[in-house]
Amino acid sequence: MTREVKWGLCATVKASAKDILRFAAFHLSAGAHRVHIFLDAPNPDAFAHLKAHPKCRVTLCDDTYWRRRGGKPPVKHQVRQSRNATHCYQRASDLDWLIHMDVDEFLIAEKPLWQHLSQLPVTCLTARIRPMEALAQLQPTGETMAFKRFVPNGPDRLSTVKALYPTYGQYVRGGFLSHVAGKLLVRTGRNDIEVRIHNIFQSDTMNPAEAALTDVTLAHVHAATWDTWRAAYDYRHIKGAYRADLAPAESGGVTLHDFLAQLVQSRGDSGLRHFFDEVCADTPDHRARLQAHDLLAEHRLDLDAHVNQHFPDFTGG
Template structure:
């Protein structure tokens, strides 16, 4: 039986962390290796005794042992934690590195899909589909996917998002590179955010694992998106050093800065409404292009099932 686990670096509300853990325990994860970026995060106490969860508090002593100091930016902390977990953990045949707002959506059991991969494959790529923001809470989630083929992706982005599509990579606000499952046993493995290096070989034997889309809850609500906007603009998915989505266009950073400077919050909300909101018109355009995904994600039930004494 193929075994699999996930490693993540987390800093999120209690309910979001429990959602992440419960969803992947339900899918059959052998091990969840959770590094808490805030060593005083109270949710650690709720998870520490679970037999399939490893809770790691990344305090001063942890970083002194691992790196000599705590990296200032969150991306190097994520990669250091993931690399450590890959080297240390022997319980899983495969280890995936994803974030707390990302959820596997396998077409069949994850273990079966991983066991079907050829022996030469040591890196299986999961492509994201971003969750649309529903007008009211619902366990049914609509997501926007994208085409892997780049020219088609750009054409579809422009058709689906008529105002802002040419500044977007397939309509995605965050990454299109996806995340990886990495087979255990690679020598000198260094896990990155979107890749793995082994003896300086990048993603050995990589295969596109299209049967496991990665649901990405990049924008939880207008208020949530706006609260994260400045950080993402400076250090995250909208930062200045990222390339433009399509040739001969401004970067997403430049577009958002222009909207912010010229129109303020009303302009940002118009952008958000077109790109992120779950509307009948957007669902119809996505469906016409074959890019609408639907998932049943009853987090309330899963939290109650897996954490009955801690469900919120």
């Protein structure tokens, strides 16, 4: 009989208590043996509920925490994420596999994740899960969500994306506003492992013995609604998914950072809204375009139901 593989996740988060507990509860229901949450800002409500759950571990990353880790908090949040994830990996002796994720990402599989992991060869050290990106609802309903599937890299990717998004396709890599790289599970108990956001290094080797978990998907709710996307836009444009140092979607083309800056300068929020409506909004036309290319997926996350199951005393809105 196959032994149940123990997997867990870690995340460095700065979000509402509701979103943090939704993220944790969803993955507890998915079979996570351990959920490690590093709070990038104080959140007493989330801390209390996570602390009380036997499968959760919560750490407040305040100045005292970083001093114990050897200095001041790293300026870039990506560096804080990587350092926390590596620290967590080094202490994950109760897990067979660990994945670093963000609070708006959810692992989707038709059968328990441990069964997928148990089928990997013992020589496999890293397993990649590709994303699908949620369409933004104009009004949140809590019902089944629509997602755009991952478009594999290859000679037809750009033409497919331009067909989906005739105005803006040349600026969005794979048709996604955020990453197309996905996230990696890494087998625990290895030496010299450094966890990055989308990759793993063992000494100087990137993603050693990597496999693809093609039957598991990373559902990324990068933009839940226009309001939440607009509220996060300025930060993402400077420091996050649309920052200046990321490569353009098309070789030699304009980066998404520069294009969006030009769009805001010339058309303001109306320009951003036009971009959002074509590339991200959940509309019948958008769904039809995705369906025509077999790139439409639907899934019900049931986040509040999972919170009620695992954190029944939480009453926050």
